[in-house]
Amino acid sequence: MWVKIVILTVLTLESLAFKTTRHYIQSPFGNWREFNSGYHIQSVNENGRVEVLEKTLTKPQLDTGATLTEKVLKHAKIYSDIEDVIVAIVDPKLGGHGHESFNAIPMNPAVQKIWRSKVIEPIYDYLVENEHQDLFFACMLFYETLNSTRPSGFGVFVTIGILSNLHLVKGYVPNPRKSSGMEVVPYLYSTGTERAIRISGSIYHRLEVKGDRTRSWRVRVEKAEKVVSFSDLNSGTDIDEINKIHARKLSNNESDVPGQLINKKLGGRGDDPYNVVPMDPTALEALNTRVEAPVRAFFCNSTNKDRSVVLTVLVVYENNVSTRPAGFITISRGLDSDFKMFIPN
Known part of the structure; x- marks a missing residue:
């Protein structure tokens, strides 16, 4: 092994x-x-x-x-x-x-x-x-x-x-x-085995953890990945009420807001529980402006409309039982220059 x-x-x-x-x-x-x-x-x-x-x-x-x-x-x-x-x-x-x-x-x-x-x-x-x-x-x-x-x-x-x-x-x-x-x-x-699941064109790695707040078992997302094409732009959905409530339960930070790992403008689904996590508003803004926006700008060039971008978001937590993300490592491949980034939460 x-x-x-x-x-x-x-x-x-x-x-x-x-x-x-x-x-x-x-x-x-x-x-x-x-x-x-x-x-x-x-x-x-x-x-x-x-x-x-x-x-x-x-x-x-x-x-x-x-x-x-x-x-x-x-x-x-x-x-x-x-x-x-x-x-x-x-x-x-x-x-x-x-x-x-x-x-x-x-x-x-x-x-x-x-x-x-x-x-x-x-x-x-x-x-x-x-x-x-x-x-x-x-x-x-x-x-x-x-x-x-x-x-x-x-x-x-x-x-x-x-x-x-x-x-x-x-x-x-x-x-x-x-x-x-x-x-x-x-x-x-350390973590247990992460289980991969595909929903609406995105692949997520999820993990069952015994929450540090309630001590009850919860599922947290460890990774989100999507191959984004031109047809995915603006095809996603807003976060629904069920997932807004779910995201709030994962955090004890009152300033957090529900945010999408794969932005709806790139085809991310707001009704997908693994795509929605609690985010600090500044982290959410950074994901939108520094990760989502460059991908959209890439497809605005007509020569790129037949290409695709692989967007990966690795979610980092404070420890092996936390359910609120401590930060996000994003990797964008397929752009004119591939980039990786860390955004604290």
């Missing part, structure tokens, strides 16, 4: 702090390269920064890695804040290589501790205890601006099996500069 780990490093377009202030993270995808050392890398050629890192991990690889070399450390420090520490994405404990510059990233010291205790150690322990189960590690990186080279956050998705929806580690960790004084609040947790 495999375990798939996806780590997203976040790019902020506005210099705002996580939780107390807003930041919207957008970053273009790059070109894929494969290395003999087993890494699969997606990077942007303009500045060489890594956007995605993937690697299969196995139990025999444990404790066979090497610490980062002086050359790699020196290279990574060019892109780091003065108080950062340089950390291997794939730790030596997991067989990570020390001579590969793409495996080294700058971290706030507080983030390094969280990374080790909440990401590396659970993976290591899992491999030790499950001799015949491999891990697939994927790491997505985002940055403060399109030209930045220091990551400002990490989203983590570790699934048991490369095609599995069972998460060992999942969530998001911001990576603020230490000098900002921001508190590092990680959202990391």
Whole structure:
């Protein structure tokens, strides 16, 4: 069996702090390269920064890695804040290589501790205890601006099996500069198996959780995905009263409003319970203006009317029992430039 780990490093377009202030993270995808050392890398050629890192991990690889070399450390420090520490994405404990510059990233010291205790150690322990189960590690990186080279956050998705929806580690960790004084609040947790369901052209991953508010079992959505074509524009529906009530029950934040993961202007259904979640009004506005609007603008070009865009929204929660989303990771593929973004909620 495999375990798939996806780590997203976040790019902020506005210099705002996580939780107390807003930041919207957008970053273009790059070109894929494969290395003999087993890494699969997606990077942007303009500045060489890594956007995605993937690697299969196995139990025999444990404790066979090497610490980062002086050359790699020196290279990574060019892109780091003065108080950062340089950390291997794939730790030596997991067989990570020390001579590969793409495996080294700058971290706030507080983030390094969280990374080790909440990401590396659970993976290591899992491999030790499950001799015949491999891990697939994927790491997505985002940055403060399109030209930045220091990551400002990490989203983590570790699934048991490369095609599995069972998460060992999942969530998001911001990576603020230490000098900002921001508190590092990680959202990391494990989940049970997510069940995929198709409704009205959209695919959702849902999960039963024992709610942190009522302690009763509830279903929360983990992922929404839709292939959007020109004919889908303005074909969706408004949120019905049943789902408005349902969304309010998932949140204890009075300022939240019901929002659609797949916007109705892109064919999202308001009568679909998995498409409606509680959202902060600012997050809802960001989804509309930074995710939905670019897709609509894409189809306004007559040369694109026969093309399609794959829109994916990964929902991040505070923990494994929360039913109110803590943020949204959106991925838009098929546009003239593919983009990923993190929107806090």
